[in-house]
Every structure is written in structure tokens, then in C-alpha cells.
Amino acid sequence: MxxxxxxxxxxxxxxxxxxxxxxxxxxxxxxxxxxxxxxxxxxxxxxxxxxxxxxxxxxxxxxxxxxxxxxxxxxxxxxxxxxxxxxxxxxxxxxxxxxxxxxxxxxxxxxxxxxxxxxxxxxxxxxxxxxxxxxxxxxxxxxxxxxNPEVARRYALPDRAETSALRRYGFHGISYESLVQGFYETTGTPLPRRLLALHLGNGASLCAILDGQSVATTMGFSPLSGLTMGTRAGEIDAGAVLHLVRDLGLEKAEHLLHHESGLRGLSGLTADMRQLAETDSDAARLARDHFCYWITRQAGSMIAAMGGIDGIAFTGGIGENDHEVREKVLANLSWAGNIPNWIIPAAEEKxxxxxxxxxxxxxxxx
Known part of the structure; x- marks a missing residue:
């Protein structure tokens, strides 16, 4: 060395x-x-x-x-x-x-x-x-x-050469792995058996972590899918994507979905959650509400994949620093009981x- x-x-x-x-x-x-x-x-x-x-x-x-x-x-x-x-x-x-x-x-x-x-x-x-x-x-x-089990990774597509690479790969894995490995050191608490992890930043996703392993996540084939993000559309019907491609062409449709959508597209202003929180407009409020709504809605599927929930961990720039988002998400998930929750500083590089x-x-x- x-x-x-x-x-x-x-x-x-x-x-x-x-x-x-x-x-x-x-x-x-x-x-x-x-x-x-x-x-x-x-x-x-x-x-x-x-x-x-x-x-x-x-x-x-x-x-x-x-x-x-x-x-x-x-x-x-x-x-x-x-x-x-x-x-x-x-x-x-x-x-x-x-x-x-x-x-x-x-x-x-x-x-x-x-x-x-x-x-x-x-x-x-x-x-x-x-x-x-x-x-x-x-x-x-x-x-x-x-x-993730095969039923979680596999799209309902025919088994052909042209579809062989189309899988739900999931992303933010380095963040989730570091969260799991450093959980006790950071919190002083043993890793919950069924942990819902939220990596919330300009890119955002959820991960269902059962016994320390990922069993489901919101991102799929690409980092475009899942939650509402800074400039990415998140969950959208494949038919809507095909419609955009027919109307705009491939390059313009791709640019719209990756760079003009999400919080920026909904607000018509910015992808910055801090700036949206300080903006008194219906569009800015809709963008923040949309972000929290889809976290909550997709959290339900993550909880189902684990068969319940024992804890919630927030990480990423928004997850660590936006207390209003955390409070809203926890309030929206109150139906699941009084769930212990933690803020885990992102430590991907370390x-x-x-x-x-x-x-x-x-x-x-x-």
C-alpha cells in the first residue's frame, strides 16, 4: 500500500x-x-x-x-x-x-x-x-x-432476448447498505427487523429492509421511476411515456421526464425543496404535498413487502434536514402505529x- x-x-x-x-x-x-x-x-x-x-x-x-x-x-x-x-x-x-x-x-x-x-x-x-x-x-x-425476490425484480414481460435486461434493479443501494451497517453505531439501537428506509434528496427512493436485506424498493429499471423527485417524474404510466414519445420524439420526451418534471415541473419554479417551502403559491404547496403523498402511498407497498414495520429511517438531504416533510410523512403513516423513527446522516462516501x-x-x- x-x-x-x-x-x-x-x-x-x-x-x-x-x-x-x-x-x-x-x-x-x-x-x-x-x-x-x-x-x-x-x-x-x-x-x-x-x-x-x-x-x-x-x-x-x-x-x-x-x-x-x-x-x-x-x-x-x-x-x-x-x-x-x-x-x-x-x-x-x-x-x-x-x-x-x-x-x-x-x-x-x-x-x-x-x-x-x-x-x-x-x-x-x-x-x-x-x-x-x-x-x-x-x-x-x-x-x-x-x-429482492424474483417476483419483485421481474416485470410482467415475455421471456425474450429483447426483454432480458428489463428488470427492477433499484438504486441508492450504497446509501441503504451504509445505513444498515452503521445503524447501531449511529443510533445506539439494534437494527429493526422490518425497517422502512427513506433516501430523500433530489433523487428519492424507499427501501423495504427485512433482516438487514433489501426485499423491495421504489426505483426500478432506471433511477427515473418511483417517487416524485427534484426533476424526475417518478411513477408514470408506460402508456403516458409512449404518448410523449409519439408527440415529442424520443430525445425531448426523455429530457422532459428526467429534467423538467418532478418538483420543478409541478411548481413551475424550482426543484429546491427549501425554496418551495418559502414560496407562498398553490403550485409550490402542490409540489411539496405531491412529494409527501407519493412517499406515503408507496411506503404502504414497502410495508406490505415486509409484512409490517418496526421502524423508519430518514436519510439524504431532504430526509435529514426538512422536518416538515418528515412530520408529514410520519403523520400520514400514523395508521401503522407509533413507529420509532431515526435520522441517519448519509455516509455513502465513507x-x-x-x-x-x-x-x-x-x-x-x-
Whole structure:
């Protein structure tokens, strides 16, 4: 192990979020590259954003590594880079070292997550080009939900080659797995047998966790389905999607469903729940009510999948910080009894770093 630190990477279409963790899993530094391909800037820790030319992902990584060096962290200090990869496809589930075969598996999943996996892969390739000897690991957002039963994962479609990849994969798995593993440490309470977990942020989902394993979740084939989200439509009839495609064409329909819908579409204003809470308009109130209504409605199906409920855990930006949303959801679920509930701070990056460090120390995973 050349150094004891892990660089955790979460790459999107126009941003790269990175965090450095030491061997004791303490966060040392955070650097975000924003506006890649547009008006670029770097955010270092809690400091002000600094303008920076970032035409592409490789350049953004070069800028991040240069800033790390300025902060006293060189390539020699890094033991590994560990990536959040949204989709592991049908085969990749557990956190693993990135080999040529694993990279190929991530590439094969590109059609399943076209808005996410290409950028995850670009981040992996950029680090490979810049630091070819640095071990890299991938943690998959779909992996935690592999324990869902077949009846939960299977769509009612004929068993044909063209439908073989159409499954309810589920997402936010890294968040849910870290919540489960850190539950006792965070709350001082044993993990409830039947836990309803709510990951509420710009992307939002629910997960039914039975005996520590996912048995149902609201997201399906893609991160588009399920709850009302910041800009994503969530639950929508497939017939309505086909109607949009016929009327608007594929690209415009896809953009509408992913980027113009959800809270932004309902309010006609913003996807920011804080701004909606401060806005005195019927549309803003409808957006927040819609968000809570569909959480409650789909929570019923999660509770049914577990055969009851013993606890509720809120995580994610909205789940942790919007007390009005939490109170409304709990009030709407009062029919299920006085359910214990907790707020669990999201710790996905720390969880990814923990898994990478464990694999580095495991002789079975050289």
C-alpha cells in the first residue's frame, strides 16, 4: 500500500465530487469540480468556488490532483481510488477492484444507465490515464437490491432476448447498505427487523429492509421511476411515456421526464425543496404535498413487502434536514402505529472508502 488514503469519486455529467479519507476513515479533504464543459469551477472544502477551465473529465481530474498536491496530498499518499458506479448491470453487485473485465462489465451496462454510467466510466479511465498504478475499486448502487425476490425484480414481460435486461434493479443501494451497517453505531439501537428506509434528496427512493436485506424498493429499471423527485417524474404510466414519445420524439420526451418534471415541473419554479417551502403559491404547496403523498402511498407497498414495520429511517438531504416533510410523512403513516423513527446522516462516501480499504487489506483481492 503506497499510501494510506482513499480518493472517493462520484462523477456526473457536469461535475466530479471527490473526498479523501485516511486509513482511519476520517475525511481529510473534499474537492468538487463543477460546470465541466461549461463555466468550470473548483470548490475546495467549504471555501468559495474558484473559476477553472474544465473542458472535459480528464482535465477536471488533472485539476483535482493538482489541488490535492497543493494541499499536501500527492499521488504517493493515495492507496486507492474508489468510485460510485450507478449501474452494475446483471453481473456486478459487490464492491470490487476494477480489472479489464470489470471495466467491460460497467461499459456493457451503459445502455441501462445512459445518464450515469458513461460519466462513471470516464472517471475511471481518466484516473487510469493519470495514475495507471493506482488500484481502483467500484461500488455499485444497484448491488444492495440483489436480494429482492424474483417476483419483485421481474416485470410482467415475455421471456425474450429483447426483454432480458428489463428488470427492477433499484438504486441508492450504497446509501441503504451504509445505513444498515452503521445503524447501531449511529443510533445506539439494534437494527429493526422490518425497517422502512427513506433516501430523500433530489433523487428519492424507499427501501423495504427485512433482516438487514433489501426485499423491495421504489426505483426500478432506471433511477427515473418511483417517487416524485427534484426533476424526475417518478411513477408514470408506460402508456403516458409512449404518448410523449409519439408527440415529442424520443430525445425531448426523455429530457422532459428526467429534467423538467418532478418538483420543478409541478411548481413551475424550482426543484429546491427549501425554496418551495418559502414560496407562498398553490403550485409550490402542490409540489411539496405531491412529494409527501407519493412517499406515503408507496411506503404502504414497502410495508406490505415486509409484512409490517418496526421502524423508519430518514436519510439524504431532504430526509435529514426538512422536518416538515418528515412530520408529514410520519403523520400520514400514523395508521401503522407509533413507529420509532431515526435520522441517519448519509455516509455513502465513507462507506465506499471503508470497503475499498478492506479489500486492499484482503490478500484474496490483490
Amino acid at each position: 503506497a499510501g494510506g488514503m482513499v480518493l472517493v469519486v462520484n462523477a456526473g455529467s457536469s461535475s466530479i465530487k471527490t473526498a479523501i479519507f485516511d486509513a482511519d476513515l476520517r475525511e481529510v479533504l473534499r474537492i468538487d469540480a463543477q460546470g465541466i464543459g461549461q463555466t468550470g469551477q473548483l470548490c475546495i472544502g467549504s471555501g468559495a468556488a474558484q473559476p477553472c477551465a474544465l473542458p472535459d473529465h480528464p482535465t477536471a481530474f488533472q485539476a483535482i490532483l493538482a489541488r490535492l498536491h497543493q494541499q499536501g496530498i500527492t499521488k504517493g499518499n493515495l492507496a486507492a481510488a474508489a468510485h460510485r458506479v450507478v449501474h452494475g448491470g446483471p453481473d456486478l453487485a459487490t464492491t470490487t477492484r476494477i480489472t479489464p473485465a470489470v471495466r467491460s462489465g460497467i461499459a456493457e451496462a451503459l445502455p441501462l444507465a445512459p445518464l450515469h454510467n458513461p460519466h462513471n466510466l470516464a472517471a475511471i479511465d481518466a484516473i487510469t490515464a493519470l495514475t495507471p498504478d493506482l488500484p481502483q475499486y467500484a461500488a455499485f448502487d444497484t448491488g444492495f437490491h440483489r436480494t 462507506h465506499i472508502a471503508r470497503q475499498a480499504l478492506a479489500l486492499l487489506k484482503d490478500p484474496a483481492h490483490p
